[in-house]
Amino acid sequence: MYKKIGLAIAFSPRIEALIAEAKRLVLLFDAELLLIHIGVKTPELEGKLNEILNNQGLDQSHVTVFWKQGKPVKMLLQTCRDESVDLLVLGALKKEGLLTYYLGSVARKIIRKAPCSVLTLIRPKIEGEGFSKVVINGTQLEVTPKVIELGLDFCKIAGVQQVHILNEIKLYGLQMATAGEGSEEEVANTRRKLVQDEIEYVQQILNGLDKGNLRINIKVTAGKWSIELAKYCEVIQADLLIMGDNKDYSFIDRIFPHELENILENLPTNFLYIK
Amino acid sequence: MESLAHKEVINLLLQLASMLILARVFAEIAQKFKQPAVVGELLAGIILGPTILGTVNPDFFEYLFQSNPSANIALDGIVQMAVILLLFIAGLEVELHLVWSQGKSAINISLLGLIVPFILGFVFPYFFASFFGFADGERLLFSLFMGTAMSITALPVVVRILMDMNLFKTKMGMVIVASAMVNDIIGWLIFSVILSFMGKSGSLSLINTIGITLLFTVFMLTLGKGLINRVLPWINKNLAWPGGLLSLSMAFCFLAAAFTEWLGIHSIFGAFLLGVALGDSSHLSERAKEIIHQFINNIFAPLFFVSIGLKINFFTNFDFWLVLAVLVISFVGKIVGSGFGALRSGYPKKEALAVGFGMNARGAMEIILGLIALENGLIDEKLFVALVIMAIITSMSSGPLMKWSLKSNKFT
Numbered sequence: 001m002y003k004k005i006g007l008a009i010a011f012s013p014r015i016e017a018l019i020a021e022a023k024r025l026v027l028l029f030d031a032e033l034l035l036i037h038i039g040v041k042t043p044e045l046e047g048k049l050n051e052i053l054n055n056q057g058l059d060q061s062h063v064t065v066f067w068k069q070g071k072p073v074k075m076l077l078q079t080c081r082d083e084s085v086d087l088l089v090l091g092a093l094k095k096e097g098l099l100t101y102y103l104g105s106v107a108r109k110i111i112r113k114a115p116c117s118v119l120t121l122i123r124p125k126i127e128g129e130g131f132s133k134v135v136i137n138g139t140q141l142e143v144t145p146k147v148i149e150l151g152l153d154f155c156k157i158a159g160v161q162q163v164h165i166l167n168e169i170k171l172y173g174l175q176m177a178t179a180g181e182g183s184e185e186e187v188a189n190t191r192r193k194l195v196q197d198e199i200e201y202v203q204q205i206l207n208g209l210d211k212g213n214l215r216i217n218i219k220v221t222a223g224k225w226s227i228e229l230a231k232y233c234e235v236i237q238a239d240l241l242i243m244g245d246n247k248d249y250s251f252i253d254r255i256f257p258h259e260l261e262n263i264l265e266n267l268p269t270n271f272l273y274i275k
Numbered sequence: 276m277e278s279l280a281h282k283e284v285i286n287l288l289l290q291l292a293s294m295l296i297l298a299r300v301f302a303e304i305a306q307k308f309k310q311p312a313v314v315g316e317l318l319a320g321i322i323l324g325p326t327i328l329g330t331v332n333p334d335f336f337e338y339l340f341q342s343n344p345s346a347n348i349a350l351d352g353i354v355q356m357a358v359i360l361l362l363f364i365a366g367l368e369v370e371l372h373l374v375w376s377q378g379k380s381a382i383n384i385s386l387l388g389l390i391v392p393f394i395l396g397f398v399f400p401y402f403f404a405s406f407f408g409f410a411d412g413e414r415l416l417f418s419l420f421m422g423t424a425m426s427i428t429a430l431p432v433v434v435r436i437l438m439d440m441n442l443f444k445t446k447m448g449m450v451i452v453a454s455a456m457v458n459d460i461i462g463w464l465i466f467s468v469i470l471s472f473m474g475k476s477g478s479l480s481l482i483n484t485i486g487i488t489l490l491f492t493v494f495m496l497t498l499g500k501g502l503i504n505r506v507l508p509w510i511n512k513n514l515a516w517p518g519g520l521l522s523l524s525m526a527f528c529f530l531a532a533a534f535t536e537w538l539g540i541h542s543i544f545g546a547f548l549l550g551v552a553l554g555d556s557s558h559l560s561e562r563a564k565e566i567i568h569q570f571i572n573n574i575f576a577p578l579f580f581v582s583i584g585l586k587i588n589f590f591t592n593f594d595f596w597l598v599l600a601v602l603v604i605s606f607v608g609k610i611v612g613s614g615f616g617a618l619r620s621g622y623p624k625k626e627a628l629a630v631g632f633g634m635n636a637r638g639a640m641e642i643i644l645g646l647i648a649l650e651n652g653l654i655d656e657k658l659f660v661a662l663v664i665m666a667i668i669t670s671m672s673s674g675p676l677m678k679w680s681l682k683s684n685k686f687t
Contacts, residue, residue: 140444170444171434171452173564174368177572178435182306190438197444222561224372262557 001153002117006034006085008076008110011045016052017124018091023056024130025089025119028157033063034083038075041067073109081115092120092267108264111273117150120271131160131270135233137243138165138202138218139225143274145205147244150274154242156212164217165206166232167198172222195220226262233268244274279345286346289339291353291578294585297323298577309439311432311670313638316577317663320584329588340585354582357575358643362463362543363528364571365640366550367564368430369456371496377453380620384450385457387616388634389426392608393465396425399604408597408658419469420648424662425605427462428455429638429670431572436633436674440681447626451633454613459640460551464488466644467535467544488540495531495548500555507558517566524553524567541647576639583642583663592656593664601661605669609635629680636673637666 007022009015019035026033035049053060066083068075080088092107111118136151138144148165155163169175172194179190198220206216221228233241245260263271279287297319305315321327329336340347374381400407401418409417433455434443442448471484510519528546535545553559614631622630645662648654654662 169561170449171370171373172561173568174431174434175438175443176561176565177568178431178438224557227557 001150001157002029002087003031004034004083004085004087005029005031006036006080006083006088006116008088008090009035009037009049010039010091011037011048012091014091014124016055017126017128018089018121019052019056019058020126021121021124021128022089023058024128025087025158026062028130028159029087031086033058034079034085035063035065036068036076036079037066038068038070038072040069072106073113076110077113077115085116087117087119088114089119089121091124092122092271111264111271112260114273114275117275118273120267120273122267122270131155131158131240133162133164133236133238134160134240134242135164135166135229135236135238135269137225137229137241138167138205140167140170140198140201141245143244147242147274148202148205149209150244151242151272152209152211152214154272155214156210160214160240162215162217164219164232164236164238165202166219166221166225166229167202168225168228169194169198169220169222224262226260230263230266230268238269240270240272241268242272242274279349283343283346283349286339286343287349290346290350293323293339294319294578294581295574298581302577309674311435311638313432313576313580314667314671316580317583317642317667319577320581321589322584323581324584324586325588326584326590330590350582354579357571357579357582358646359528359532359543359546360525360571360575361579361639361643362547363550364568365430365459366547366552367554367567368434369459369551369554371456371551371555373449374453374456377450380450380617380622381453381457383620384613384616384630384634385454385461387619388428388454388609388613388631389458389461391612391615392425392605393422395422395604395608397422399600406597406600408594408655412653413472416469416472417653419465420644420653423462423466423469424641424644424648425608426458426465427637427640427644428458428609428634429636429640429666430455430459432636432638432670432673433633436636436677439674440677442677447622447630450617450620451630454616454630454634458634462640463544463547464492467540470541470544470647471539484540487538488544491535491538491540491545492548495552496555499549500552503552503556504558507553507556511558511560517563520559520563521567521570527553543643543647580639580642583646586646587656587660589660589663592660594657594661597657598661598664601658601665602668605637605665606635609669625680629677632673632676632680635669635676637669639666641666 005022005025007018022033049065053063066079068079090107090110107120111120134155136148138148175194176191179187199218202218229241298316301315301319302312305312325336397418400421401414404414404417407421433451437443437448437451467488468484510523528549531545531549532542536542610631613634614627617627617630641662645654645659649659
């Protein structure tokens with residue numbers, strides 16, 4: 001699935017944990033690892049990196065390190081494009097302040113503009129155990145069938161046990177208020193139908209897919225899907241959220257936040273953005 | 276504090292009971308014929324008012340609605356509150372994130388669906404003012420009012436039609452809903468400017484009014500929304516549910532309404548914008564929205580719609596040619612405007628026409644708008660009757676016309 005995995009490194013305190021997580025992915029996907037650092041290459045940093053790679057038992061002949069200089073986001077994305085990276089892994093902080101929200105942090109820009117899928121890890125661990133509880137966004141979007149398919153492929157390879165696919169009823173309050181003009185039975189039927197329609201939508205996508213040994217749970221909510229996804233991830237303590245979108249984002253989407261922006265504003269868990 | 280006398284209390288309660296009972300009966304009948312409840316409620320008012328009851332049994336009508344001025348003032352207060360609450364839920368229905376996710380087509384359809392009927396509604400009354408019942412005052416203001424009154428689509432009516440036709444979740448359904456939402460916001464922005472020039476609060480200059488209106492809108496949609504996003508989680512967590520949320524949201528609705536009234540733009544605008552800001556908050560659950568809708572839609576909305584019929588004699592104020600002119604302008608403006616917007620957004624002809632028919636439904640908003648204009652002496656009773664009939668006919672015809680235009684077109 002992913003043959004070239006890129007990892008953005010910044011020599012922060014979490015660098016070793018991020019490399020350890022990337023190594024696990026490289027082994028799972030039988031992929032090549034590319035480490036990308038945007039900044040000046042110094043013997044000191046090089047020594048530090050080699051030490052971490054040795055600690056992690058990474059065979060340096062299978063790891064390529066890129067030292068680039070320039071604007072971080074631009075150079076990182078350029079390297080991903082030049083090297084045909086399939087999956088870019090990066091670390092991110094859980095919550096952003098108001099100022100960085102409007103100015104845009106590095107992680108957000110990368111997620112929006114990357115030419116490949118992006119895995120953002122908010123709690124990388126050296127002794128990590130991989131992903132066990134995964135939530136996939138099943139809301140009705142053009143990309144959803146693709147997101148579910150690739151999300152399940154990822155889960156199968158990563159040895160995930162439980163997958164939750166979350167779909168939401170659009171404008172539930174307004175629809176039910178309008179349906180409230182019917183009898184009690186009609187209202188109950190409408191309510192049932194709204195839920196059933198959303199389950200069927202996901203079920204139809206799942207019907208044509210190989211699910212392996214995955215345990216899949218379809219869950220229907222109401223409200224803004226980004227908020228519901230984040231809430232659900234927190235409630236079940238999911239360790240990965242998978243979603244995708246095919247919209248071009250502009251500054252206006254941040255003044256009037258778009259769904260993706262809601263998620264990025266306060267990442268509930270690790271986040272795989274499928275492109 | 277003065278209070279109502281024994282007799283007046285009985286009178287007020289009888290008024291409320293008769294209005295609610297008849298509204299319910301006719302709303303049920305309307306729904307049996309697949310028509311929006313608002314059509315039945317308006318009819319109930321016409322029957323209970325001077326048009327039918329006042330003609331058939333004038334003594335009983337007078338006893339019920341004209342014998343106690345104090346009871347009537349109390350009833351008027353309740354109806355005023357109903358209008359504010361109706362605007363509050365109209366705002367609650369607007370979901371900005373849905374509008375953005377529909378992107379350019381929603382903007383195209385809503386703007387063209389607003390501009391074309393607005394221009395037609397402006398031009399004809401401006402040049403044929405006496406035909407449209409313009410008495411005295413500002414002709415420009417009168418024409419601006421007519422333009423706006425032709426432009427606002429009734430979102431709840433459209434949602435019901437789309438749900439009945441199983442089109443709500445389709446691309447076309449979502450784009451119609453989003454367009455109607457944009458339409459609402461812009462329509463009310465224009466109207467609030469017009470309102471500040473009508474009657475009581477005309478002390479501000481045009482620039483000041485537009486400035487204050489825009490400033491208040493921007494404030495509510497940014498800082499106001501931010502504030503709501505901070506307060507709501509606390510309310511949900513620490514106060515009774517849904518009691519705390521219900522009473523406080525009503526309280527803030529009235530506060531916002533009082534604030535805009537104080538600013539010199541009408542109270543309903545504050546209620547509407549608070550609704551928009553509150554409805555857009557992710558912390559207002561869909562269940563809470565449903566509850567707020569239910570109790571306003573089923574108690575306050577019927578009282579308001581019935582009260583319309585109580586105020587005016589629809590028979591003596593019926594002017595066939597005026598009704599026809601208003602109908603033609605409203606149909607042509609909306610269908611051509613929205614339809615053309617949909618066509619520009621890449622919809623095939625039949626679907627574009629269906630979008631135009633869908634957007635053509637008008638309802639509560641035109642009636643509220645007309646009533647305020649009537650109370651401020653900007654329009655006469657004949658034009659008001661024509662506007663109410665226009666709202667009824669566009670609401671009734673929207674669904675069947677959509678079905679007709681999509682007949683040979685299958686949707687999935």
